[in-house]
Amino acid sequence: MGALTDESLLAGMATRDPEATAAFVRRYQSRVFGMAMAIVGSRAVAEEVAQEAFVRAWRHAATYDPRRGRVATWLLTITRNLAIDTLRLRGERPMDPHVLTAALVSGESGTETASDYAEREHLRTALRALPPEQRTPIVLSVFHGMTAREIAEKEGIPLGTVKTRIRRGLAKLRDVLGVVDD
Amino acid sequence: MTERPECAVTRQLVPELAAGTAAGDERADALAHLGRCLDCRRELAATTDLMDELLLLVPEEEPGTGFECSVLARLNEEDDAGAPVPSPVPSPVPAPTAPVAASAVPPGRPSRWSRLAWLPPPGRNRLTLLGVVAAATVALALLAAGLVWRATEDDRELAAAYRHTLEVAHGQGLSAAPLRTRKGTEIGTLFAYQGEPSWVYATFRSPPDPGNYQVHLLSKDGRCLALRPFEASTKAIAWGGKIPVRVSDIQSVAFIQSDTPVLTAHFG
Structure with missing residues (x-):
């Protein structure tokens, strides 16, 4: 079971196979919980969010489409959205973006493979190299789900400036990763 | 190459489309353009891939003891409650952006950890x-x-x-x-x-x-x-x-x- 691909485990979960479901939860619990913690900053709330994320994944496993992205990002997107929604409903603030950014660029990772690690390290380095005025709005957009307008209000800068900074920051990251389309 | 005006407008919005934060009206306009413009679809796809990679940078963290059991118990309850087994048919061709819609967790939902409170x-x-x-x-x-x-x-x-x-x-x-x-x-x-x-x-x-x-x-x-x-x-x-x-x-x-x-x- 441990050697099965993510897609296979998800397919097993879609058919309500208990072993595949358990293996899927074991494989991803630290990532899902890590994502929830990175946004809500409270272990108790993060565990609620992480549990709900697995329930959503279990319910919608059959609708996962590999053409839309990897299982990991599918699941982490569910987790992120739940974490953001939870904070909004509770009227609570997400984790300080600077703390989150520090965690993102720290390079502490868990179960990734060597090739994944090299790729992530490349991205971490690039993110670390971005000027804070570009990095912060990217983090607020990607992890806190904030619109450019919300970021502008929060940071006290014009909307156009926020959009430009995000675009330029993302362009630099893409350049570094070599994913610019020809 | 010079961007066409409609491409320039859409590309301003690409980061928010990729992050799933674009407002409804802007999103609708952009999607209409994306349906006609291959270059902008590529731009959006590349930005979405990049944001997916950023999500993977979040450090892993172990949840508390009993988390796995609690999740599996919850899924058992869902199964017992008659949650239908979805048809294992792939979803239709996806929209250009694919953030999963997820409604909120109701606040104050009773914790299920009490089941494991006996664990020393x-x-x-x-x-x-x-x-x-x-x-x-x-x-x-x-x-x-x-x-x-x-x-x-x-x-x-x-x-x-x-x-x-x-x-x-x-x-x-x-x-x-x-x-x-x-x-x-x-x-x-x-x-x-x-x-x-x-x-x-x-x-x-x-x-x-x-x-x-x-x-x-x-x-x-x-x-x-x-x-x-x-x-x-x-x-x-x-x-x-x-x-x-x-x-x-x-x-x-x-x-x-x-x-x-x-x-x-x-x-x-």
Whole structure:
């Protein structure tokens, strides 16, 4: 079971196979919980969010489409959205973006493979190299789900400036990763 | 190459489309353009890929003890509640952006961790464990005595010995199930004792593969409960731990290594 691909485990979960479901939860619990913690900053709330994320994944496993992205990002997107929604409903603030950014660029990772690690390290380095005025709005957009307008209000800068900074920051990251389309 | 005006407008919005934060009207306009413009679709796809990679930078963090069991118990409840098994048909061709819509978790939902509140914190149950092992040893010795009686006396004497065993141990019942590998080979016995406390105790005919095992009890009502982990050494021939359910409620007990239940005792 441990050697099965993510897609296979998800397919097993879609058919309500208990072993595949358990293996899927074991494989991803630290990532899902890590994502929830990175946004809500409270272990108790993060565990609620992480549990709900697995329930959503279990319910919608059959609708996962590999053409839309990897299982990991599918699941982490569910987790992120739940974490953001939870904070909004509770009227609570997400984790300080600077703390989150520090965690993102720290390079502490868990179960990734060597090739994944090299790729992530490349991205971490690039993110670390971005000027804070570009990095912060990217983090607020990607992890806190904030619109450019919300970021502008929060940071006290014009909307156009926020959009430009995000675009330029993302362009630099893409350049570094070599994913610019020809 | 100079961007066309409509492309320039859409590309301003691409980061928000990729992050799933674009407002409805802007999003609708952009999607209409994306349906006609291959270059902008590529731009969006590349940005979405980049944001997916950023999500993967979040450090992993271990949840609390019992999280896995709690999730599986919740899924069991969902299954029992009749959540339909979705058709395993791939979803239609996706929209250019694919953030999963997820509604919020209702605030104040009752915690399900209370189920696992009985679990002692790691490292604080050594005395309890010694007690369990001592009780298990006494009970098993007395049971063995009972089995000797069976070889020489009639069933009534066996029943008397069994009652005596339980009386000495202040218990109400003792049952056992073969402990089998995934291939069905019986390599030991799992005893389950109903008393104060109730416990399970595994004996191995030969030491199992060394390493750390998670031990999970699956109850007949679908709950998955984490028991004390088992650190198997080359000389380990037994393991024991308290259980939070009645023996009659045990469905199975599994020793799990690397996500795989390698040894299982089914009580039926």
